[in-house]
Amino acid sequence: MIVLIEKNSPLFDVKTAAEHFELNKSELDDCNGFACLLVNSRFFNVYNRGYVGSVFIYEGEDGRFYIGGYAVRHKHREVVEAISRVSDMYPEVFAHTRHLNAVLSLKKAGFDWYDRKKKLLRKQNFKEKTNVK
Numbered sequence: 001m002i003v004l005i006e007k008n009s010p011l012f013d014v015k016t017a018a019e020h021f022e023l024n025k026s027e028l029d030d031c032n033g034f035a036c037l038l039v040n041s042r043f044f045n046v047y048n049r050g051y052v053g054s055v056f057i058y059e060g061e062d063g064r065f066y067i068g069g070y071a072v073r074h075k076h077r078e079v080v081e082a083i084s085r086v087s088d089m090y091p092e093v094f095a096h097t098r099h100l101n102a103v104l105s106l107k108k109a110g111f112d113w114y115d116r117k118k119k120l121l122r123k124q125n126f127k128e129k130t131n132v133k
Helices: 014-028 034-039 076-087 100-108
Strands: 003-006 042-047 051-059 065-071 092-096 112-115 120-124
Touching: 003 076, 014 034, 014 042, 014 051, 014 065, 042 076, 051 076, 065 076, 076 100, 100 120
Parallel strands: 065 092
Antiparallel strands: 003 042, 042 051, 051 065, 092 120, 112 120
């Protein structure tokens, strides 16, 4: 069982999150830096007997919510649980990634392909209403 610690918590370790962000910056295709990400997202550190990684949700320019994150190696189960729990906080969440490991984790957490060519996945946490008479 993982523990999520949100950025507003006094237990949030900004130093560890920033250090791991810098280690993974090129893989995240980041243009704005850690400080901007921290301010403009709902950001969590993930723990399970130590730091596992960080996961965040941000609103894209298109008005959609997107999930992103990074983690230490060999923590697939914890990553899937973190993605699932954080994405469940929103009715619909998208993920844009070029990484196979991320796709595997996202799919295991309930995401499906939305547009393969654009490398975009989506998770819907609501059931569409049907007109039943």
